[in-house]
Amino acid sequence: MPRSDRRSDNRKTENKINKKGIIAGVILGVLLLGAGGYTVQSQTYKERFLPKTFIGDLDVSQLSVKEANEKLVQAQSDLSFVIEADGKEWKSFKKTELGLESNFETELEALQKKQNPWKWGVQYVAGPTNLKLAPSAFNEETLNEQTAKLETELVAWNKERTQTKNATLERKESGFEIVPEVQGDNVDTKKVIEDLQNQLLNGASNIELTDFIVKPSVKSDDPKLTQELESINKIAQVEATYVINGNSFQIPSEKINEWIIYQDGKVSLNRELVHAYVTQLGVDYNTSTNPSTFVSTKRGEVSVPAGSLSWTIATETETDELIASILAGESFSRSPIAQGSANSGSPLFGNTYIEIDLINQHMWYYKDGQLLLDTPVVTGKPSTPTPAGVFYAWNKALDETLRGTNDDGSKYAEPVDYWVPIDWTGVGIHDSDWQPAYGGELWKTVGSHGCINTPPNVMKQLYGMIDVGVPVLVF
Known part of the structure; x- marks a missing residue:
């Protein structure tokens, strides 16, 4: 090959090499420039949310934590909670009125820090990222205070509705009967308030009161x-x-x-x-x-x-x-x-008893309906009369000394052979050998201190005939 041709080929080769170098340099420069720009942009996303970032339905792309917080606060201030009754609005509140907290900076900052700022470019290509905040926080004191007021209104509203009643038993003229249950449209106010608070904390925006209608717990066919x-x-x-x-x-x-x-x-x-x-x-x-x-x-x-x-x-x-x-x-x-001293079921006395007639000044003793003894007696004088009453011989005693007070205030002590007390004041039946006679009107002049004076020989018989507990009727 001629030398001139070889020189020409060398120059062409050198030109090709120079062009490739220039292109490579340009590409390298572009790459370096792009890398530098990407790096700069990545530094920006260290303090901002990545593109296509949402919190709920709220777009916080490229916003700082402060800007995102302001946007959330504004959105929260517009949130309402509606209470419906029979499908119609009964009452509506701003959630902030119920104590909804409205500062999310701390939580937003934590979420933003978890994002990788170097992935901002990838984020453009990838789908949107939906970050989640913790359930909305409410000020407990405010929430309780407001729901307490609401419960008062709810109770008043509830009174105007038909009250649900359980089946029950009621007294009628013919006796007790089952009265069927009544399905009303009143609501369980306690459950309404409890569920309302839970729904608020879970981010809900409404409740329907008729979901809380009270059901009868006892029906007429209840066994x-x-x-x-x-x-x-x-x-x-x-x-x-x-x-x-x-x-x-x-x-x-x-x-x-x-x-x-x-x-x-x-x-x-x-x-x-x-x-x-x-x-x-x-x-x-x-x-x-x-x-x-x-x-x-x-x-x-x-x-x-x-x-x-x-x-x-x-x-x-x-x-x-x-x-x-x-x-x-x-x-x-x-x-x-x-x-x-007696049984309430049995007759107070039967056909065995001692009968003392104060008017006739006479005493009888009947046993099983048969007269075994009768005698005239001397009863209490006008100043100390023998009490009338249904008595009984609550004791029998021999050789007793009866003691008491005479009308003049002096004391007496009288020994007797047979003593049968019949009341709780010291009145009884006894022998009285000092009496000259018995019956008639003697009680008015030589009457006793209230006891029934009986002839000694008769008293001895009576004492032997009767038992303790025998009824003594004095009238």
Whole structure:
């Protein structure tokens, strides 16, 4: 090859090399320039959110923490919470009025720091990033204060609505019956307030009051209610019989029905009404305050006042026992619990007794209806009369000395062979050998200090015939 041709080829090769170098240099320069710009931009995103960054529906792209906070605060201030009733707005609040906190800088700063500023370029290509804040915070004091006011309004509103009622048992003329439940449209205000607070904290914007309508918890077909009705009817139909002074009578079923109370699924009796009934029994039957009718030997039917042989119904105890007996649901017969010297169920006296007629100044002793002894006596003088009453011989004693005070204030001590006390004041039946005679009008002049003076020989017989506890009727 000629030398001139070789020189020409070398120059072409050198020119190609020079062009490639220039292009490479330009590319390198561009790359260096781009890298420098990317680096500068990356430094910017150290303090700002990356492109396509959202918090909820709010775009915070390229915003600083402060700018993002301001945007969020503005958005929060516009947030409302609506309470609806039957699909219509009943009440509306700004969430900030309910205590919504409105400063997110601390949390935003933490979220921004987690972003990689070197990825800002990639972020343009990638999809949007949605960051999440913690659930909205509310000032507890403000929230509680505002919801308390709301609850007061809600209660007033609720009163105007139909109230839901459980099926229950009610007293009717014919007895207790099941009254069906009522499905109202009132709401559970406590649950409304509780759910409202939860919904606020979870970011919700409304609640519907009709979601909280109260449902009846007891319906007419409830087996428990049916069982309770059976229990009440069983109690109402109890045959409650009292045996007092040997006579029996039944408490009217209408009366028992009046006493029954059904409340909160429980059956009880009105203690006040039962107590009043037992109290009236005492008024009518207590032998400690009521006289007894007695068919006397000479005067026919007489009324004998209450005396030491008597009883008084223990009202409080008997009330409780009567209630327990009725609630047992079984028919029963009982005599009242009483205090005293006699049994409330049995006749106060039968056909064995001592009879002392103050007007006729005479004494009789009957045993099992048979007259075993009778005698004239001398009873208390006008200044110390023998008390009338239904008494009993609560003791028998031999060779006693009776002591007391005479009308003039002097003391006396009178020995007797036979002594039968009949009351708690010192009155009794005894022999009296100092009396010249018995019966007639002698009691007015030589009457006793209240005892029944009896001829000594008769008193000896009587003492041997009677037992302690024998009734003594003085009238």
